[in-house]
Amino acid sequence: MKLYDYILSPSCYKVRLMAALTCVKLDIRPVDFHPGAEHRGPELMALNPAGSIPILEDADLILTESSAMLVYLAARAAPEWLGSGAAEETARVQQWLSFSNRLTASLGGARLHEMLLRPGDITALQAQGIAALRELEAGLVEQGLRGMRFLASDRPTVADIACFPYVALAPDGGVSLAPYPAIRLWSRALRSLENFIEMPGIHRLHELKPDPHIEPDGA
Amino acid sequence: MTHNAMIDEWYPVGLFSKLDAAGRKTALMGEPIDVARDAEGNAKVTEGNGRPLPVRVRYGHVWSSLGAPQKALFAIPEADQAGRRFVDVGVVRVRCSPLRAVENFLDIAHFPFVHTDILGAEPHTEVQNYKVEIRDDEVWATQVKFYQPQAAKSASGGITTEYMYRVPAPTCAVLYKTCPPRPSEWDVITLFVQPLAEDLCDVWPWMALFDDTTSLTDLIHFQQTIFLQDRSILENQIPRLLPLDPGMEIPTRADLTSVAYRRWLKRHDYTYGAQLVAQ
Amino acid sequence: MLPDTTGSWTPVALSADLPAGTVMPAWTPAGSNALWRSDSGRTAASADRCPHRGMRLSHGFVRGEALSCIYHGWSYARAGNCLRIPAHPGLAPPETIRVATQRVEESDGLIWVAVGEPAAAPPRLEGLVPLRSLTAHASVAALETAAGATAGPEGIVWKVQASQTIRLLLAAQEDDQTLIHVLLRDNSSPAQRIAASRAAETLRRAAEALQAKGIAP
Numbered sequence: 001m002k003l004y005d006y007i008l009s010p011s012c013y014k015v016r017l018m019a020a021l022t023c024v025k026l027d028i029r030p031v032d033f034h035p036g037a038e039h040r041g042p043e044l045m046a047l048n049p050a051g052s053i054p055i056l057e058d059a060d061l062i063l064t065e066s067s068a069m070l071v072y073l074a075a076r077a078a079p080e081w082l083g084s085g086a087a088e089e090t091a092r093v094q095q096w097l098s099f100s101n102r103l104t105a106s107l108g109g110a111r112l113h114e115m116l117l118r119p120g121d122i123t124a125l126q127a128q129g130i131a132a133l134r135e136l137e138a139g140l141v142e143q144g145l146r147g148m149r150f151l152a153s154d155r156p157t158v159a160d161i162a163c164f165p166y167v168a169l170a171p172d173g174g175v176s177l178a179p180y181p182a183i184r185l186w187s188r189a190l191r192s193l194e195n196f197i198e199m200p201g202i203h204r205l206h207e208l209k210p211d212p213h214i215e216p217d218g219a
Numbered sequence: 220m221t222h223n224a225m226i227d228e229w230y231p232v233g234l235f236s237k238l239d240a241a242g243r244k245t246a247l248m249g250e251p252i253d254v255a256r257d258a259e260g261n262a263k264v265t266e267g268n269g270r271p272l273p274v275r276v277r278y279g280h281v282w283s284s285l286g287a288p289q290k291a292l293f294a295i296p297e298a299d300q301a302g303r304r305f306v307d308v309g310v311v312r313v314r315c316s317p318l319r320a321v322e323n324f325l326d327i328a329h330f331p332f333v334h335t336d337i338l339g340a341e342p343h344t345e346v347q348n349y350k351v352e353i354r355d356d357e358v359w360a361t362q363v364k365f366y367q368p369q370a371a372k373s374a375s376g377g378i379t380t381e382y383m384y385r386v387p388a389p390t391c392a393v394l395y396k397t398c399p400p401r402p403s404e405w406d407v408i409t410l411f412v413q414p415l416a417e418d419l420c421d422v423w424p425w426m427a428l429f430d431d432t433t434s435l436t437d438l439i440h441f442q443q444t445i446f447l448q449d450r451s452i453l454e455n456q457i458p459r460l461l462p463l464d465p466g467m468e469i470p471t472r473a474d475l476t477s478v479a480y481r482r483w484l485k486r487h488d489y490t491y492g493a494q495l496v497a498q
Numbered sequence: 499m500l501p502d503t504t505g506s507w508t509p510v511a512l513s514a515d516l517p518a519g520t521v522m523p524a525w526t527p528a529g530s531n532a533l534w535r536s537d538s539g540r541t542a543a544s545a546d547r548c549p550h551r552g553m554r555l556s557h558g559f560v561r562g563e564a565l566s567c568i569y570h571g572w573s574y575a576r577a578g579n580c581l582r583i584p585a586h587p588g589l590a591p592p593e594t595i596r597v598a599t600q601r602v603e604e605s606d607g608l609i610w611v612a613v614g615e616p617a618a619a620p621p622r623l624e625g626l627v628p629l630r631s632l633t634a635h636a637s638v639a640a641l642e643t644a645a646g647a648t649a650g651p652e653g654i655v656w657k658v659q660a661s662q663t664i665r666l667l668l669a670a671q672e673d674d675q676t677l678i679h680v681l682l683r684d685n686s687s688p689a690q691r692i693a694a695s696r697a698a699e700t701l702r703r704a705a706e707a708l709q710a711k712g713i714a715p
Contacts, residue, residue, distance in 0.1 A: 007440040008447055032436040034443075035237060035309030115312055115450070117421070134632075138699055141630045145691045171451065174314070178523045178556075179633035179677075181515035188520065200447030203568060204335040207519055207559040212342035213587060328585040332571045344571065344584035452569050456552040469549050469595055473585035 001026055003069075004044065004055040006033040008116075010108060010165035011066040012054040013199040018070045018161050020197045022078035034116055067097045070158040083157045092152035096139075096159035102132050103166040110173030111166075122174070129175045133183065136163060140182035149189055156190060164190050169201050224488035227286035228388055229293075231411035231423045234307050235276050238262055246415045247285055248491060254281055279307045279425050280411060293357075293387035297407045297427050306435065308424035308442045315453040316492035317390045317414040318461035318484065320422055323449055324392045324410040325384050325476045327365045333448050340368045340377075346473035358386035358483050360476040386480055389489040390414055401429045408442070417492045418459040422446065460494035467494070505614025507621075509667045509679050512628045513607045516541065521565060523556035525671050528613040531600060532556040536563040542576035543611045545598040555597065608667070608679065621652050626665055626681040629694055634676045636705035638668045641676055644705035653681075658697045662690060666698075674709070678702070 003019075003026045005012045019026045031053050032038040039053050048055045048064040056063040056072070063069050074081035083089045106128035112118035113125065139151060148154040151163065168187055170177055177183060190196065191205050198204060226248065233243050233254040242255030251267040264272040264283040275282040275292050282292055297303060313320055323329070328346050330339025343366035350361045363382040383395040383405070390412040395405035407427040412420050424442050462468055463485050470478050484493060510524035510533060521534035523546060530546035532555035544565060546556050553569040560566070564581050566573040571584040572591075578599040580591035601612035603620050607628040610620040634641060642648050645656045645666065653667040665681040680698045682691060 007444050030434065030436040030440050032439060035234060035307060036436070036439075038436070114314070115447075117310060117312055134699075137632070138695065141695050142692050145688055145695070171454070179675075181511065181522070181631055184522060185515065185517070200444045201451050203333065203448070203451065203557075205559065206332065206335075206341075206566070206568075206571075207561050209341070211561045213582065213584070328570045331584070332568055341571075341584070345587050346585040451557075452553060455554045455557055457547050457554065458552065462552070468551055471550075471583060471586060471589075 002029055002057040003027070004029050004031050004039075004047070004053050004057070006031050006039075006053055008200060009033065009053060010111075010169055010199070011052075011104065013165045014066045014161055015054050015056060015069045015073070016199070017165070017197055018073045018081070018158070020195050021161070021193060022073055022081065023195065024073055024077045067100060067158070067162050070097075070161055074158050080155070081158050081161075083152055083159075089152050093157050093159045096151045097162050099132070099135070100159075100162035100166070102128070103136075103163060106132050107166045107170045107173055107175060110175060111169055112173075114173050126173065126175050129170060129173065133167065133170065133175070133177075133180055136167065137180045137182050140186050144182060150186065156193065160186075160190060165199070165202075169199075172201050225389055225414075225491040227284060227288050228390075228489075229275060229282040229284050229288055230390060231280040231413050231421075232264060232283045233262075233281045234309070234423070235262060235279060235281050236307060238281065245413070245421070247283065248414050249416050250285055252283070254283070278409070278411070279305060280423055293391070295393060295407065295409070295427070297405070300427070303407075303427045303429060304431075304435070304438070306426040306428065306438050306442070308426065308439055308446075310421050310423055311443070311446055311450065312415075312419070312421050313450050313453050314419055314459070315456065316418055316460045317412040317420040318489075318492040319453055319456055319459070320412050320420055321386065321390055321392050321410060322461060322477050322480060323453055324394070325360065325386070325480060326474070327363060327382065328473045329452070330365060330367070333452055334445055337369050338367050338445065339365065348472065349475070351475045351479045353479070353483065358384075358476065358479050360384040360479070363476075384476055386483070389484060389487070389491075390420075398429050400431070404429055406430075414492060420492075458494055460492055462494045463490065464494070464496055505612055505616035507603065507610040507612055507616055508669050509608050509620070510543075510611050510669065510677070511609045512631055512679065513604055513609055514628070515631065516609060519560045521556055521558055521560055523554070524609075524611060525677075526600070526611050526613050527670075528600060528611075530554075530556075531611060532558065532565060533602070533609065533611065534560050534565045536560060536576065538563060540576060541602045541604055541609060543600040543602050544574060544578060547597070548572055549595060549597060623652065623665070623681060625684055627684045627686070629680040629682050629691055630698070631677060631679050632698060632702060633671065634678060634702045634705055635674070636676060636702070636709040637674050638670050638676050640705040640709040641666070641668055641678065641701070643708055644701055653679075656701070658694070662694065662697075664694050664697065666701075676705075 005028050040051050056069045083093045109120050110125040113120040113122050150156045151159045238256040242253045253265050255263050257263045262274050262276050262281040264274050272283045331341050331344050349363040352359050361383045367380045368377045380397045385393040392410045394408045398404045398406040409425045411423040508526040516535050518535050518539050519537045521532050524531045524533035531543040532546045533543050535541050546554050548567040550572050553567050557568045558566050564573040573582045574597050575581050578596045580595035603610045606623040645654050647654045649668050653665050656664045667679040669677040671677050682694050
């Protein structure tokens with residue numbers, strides 16, 4: 001499975017993260033998105049006329065939407081990430097997968113503007129980002145009241161992975177995460193998962209490793 | 220006006236390879252400027268009012284100044300050395316003082332916590348003594364050593380890397396580091412910082428490496444990874460401006476380069492982006 | 499905020515939102531804090547700035563009984579003294595390296611941070627359980643207007659419907675924002691709790707509309 005990848009792209013990171021969590025080995029093909037704009041060059045446009053990355057290629061299958069890539073990885077390697085199949089849970093997975101596009105447009109747009117100097121109405125992008133974060137926060141609060149720690153169930157699904165990267169990187173676009181306690185707990189739960197990997201801008205949870213300077217003793 | 224001394228310095232304002240006739244609208248020390256390629260293919264920089272500004276093209280970048288530079292742009296002899304690959308890493312904007320961005324680049328003690336498992340890892344956190352001096356009116360730090368799990372894209376395992384740091388201009392720093400494929404040479408990694416405002420900058424990393432095996436894109440991604448890990452730190456330091464009052468922040472022996480840099484800035488009155496008095 | 503003669507208490511977070519071994523930012527009129535809970539469950543509020551390089555400590559990490567800065571790993575005890583500087587493992591940090599701390603009290607599922615030296619303990623909220631905290635881009639006055647009630651020493655008693663009363667604790671924040679803690683009677687059903695969470699969102703929308711129109715008092 002070949003992933004056309006940019007290390008700073010949260011959408012590419014979704015796929016790398018999902019692959020890591022489900023122990024799928026990806027063949028990474030780095031794309032010079034910035035400054036080279038290679039995603040707009042002939043080789044990649046032939047694969048994806050929309051000129052976006054990530055692109056996931058597996059034999060005859062070419063995927064250009066990150067949510068579809070998450071579903072494909074889960075279906076192939078770890079179907080529990082698709083949810084239990086119960087009607088309500090299936091609907092919630094789809095709800096948040098679709099919602100994740102709003103995070104990309106708003107928080108992702110603000111991040112590209114503030115970090116890589118892409119054009120955009122930054123005030124509007126940040127306001128839309130805050131509106132999306134509030135929806136996610138409310139959704140997580142309600143899930144918590146139902147006894148569930150994640151967006152669609154009490155275990156993480158593809159929906160969580162679809163939403164996590166742009167949320168965690170909101171500060172890159174000048175949008176603070178301080179006002180969202182439920183998002184903070186959810187983010188921490190995801191970052192504590194076995195085989196979790198970071199991307200630049202999401203630092204290591206150093207507390208998950210014991211302090212290396214304290215001798216393990218019986219005192 | 221607190222930034223008179225810095226106005227006559229050269230600053231990076233764009234990648235030469237990315238210039239076009241339409242121009243890049245940007246800013247230099249609060250003034251709007253336009254960086255474009257003219258009909259003959261030369262770089263042209265103009266202030267908002269149409270006044271042409273001085274131009275140099277060097278190290279992959281276009282350089283300009285709002286004032287009248289008295290000195291030539293600093294030299295990087297390795298930029299003319301055969302066999303090196305020159306890598307334009309591209310711009311990243313950071314909401315911090317240009318001086319904070321440079322100071323972070325001179326720091327190694329943060330590697331295990333910010334560049335975890337790449338440039339550093341616990342328990343290898345100790346910073347050994349190194350040398351700092353002013354050489355030809357530049358800040359130099361030498362014999363800087365640090366244990367690194369993956370020092371460069373071409374490194375396959377942990378090594379103790381040796382570094383030299385050099386600050387030839389108030390918003391530019393040059394790093395010389397152990398070159399795994401060629402032990403007799405140094406890899407050169409620079410941080411060129413364009414001050415947009417006192418608390419906002421565009422950062423242009425650039426590299427001159429001996430590495431024939433790693434793809435250009437991999438080299439760019441490695442350096443962008445490192446810098447983006449720093450960005451979330453730089454945007455959360457208080458105050459945004461670099462404090463030059465020694466009572467404001469507490470250095471240790473590991474911070475001798477930073478101490479020398481701050482003193483050098485103060486001595487030259489390079490204070491655009493600095494906070495002089497504790498507030 | 500509940501002033502008395504010598505100081506006051508600001509409700510900054512729900513206990514449930516700060517598990518053991520975590521840190522979060524918390525603002526009071528005395529400044530920005532890194533609010534953290536040690537592995538053994540003890541809370542502390544440290545000034546949100548590492549004295550080494552000015553990095554926000556609320557971005558840091560908690561190990562054992564110490565809060566560490568994410569930038570260089572300098573770690574601090576609950577009392578504010580620096581415990582360790584990883585760049586110099588053999589060095590005992592001098593007493594002069596420390597972060598300011600504020601008193602923290604925890605009761606009835608809420609965490610309160612002191613501003614000054616309040617003589618009394620924070621108010622008790624018996625019979626209530628905290629539901630959630632949310633931040634409004636609106637002043638306390640705009641929220642009072644939207645709720646049709648005035649905040650007393652124990653917050654606002656807000657009648658959502660004839661059948662349901664919600665308690666709101668309001669804490670003014672920077673930039674005309676307000677932190678709202680929503681509390682309910684402890685016998686509320688799960689459906690009532692979800693309804694209360696949605697009602698709080700509606701109230702926030704109303705207050706923000708008032709604020710945007712500039713018609714809040």
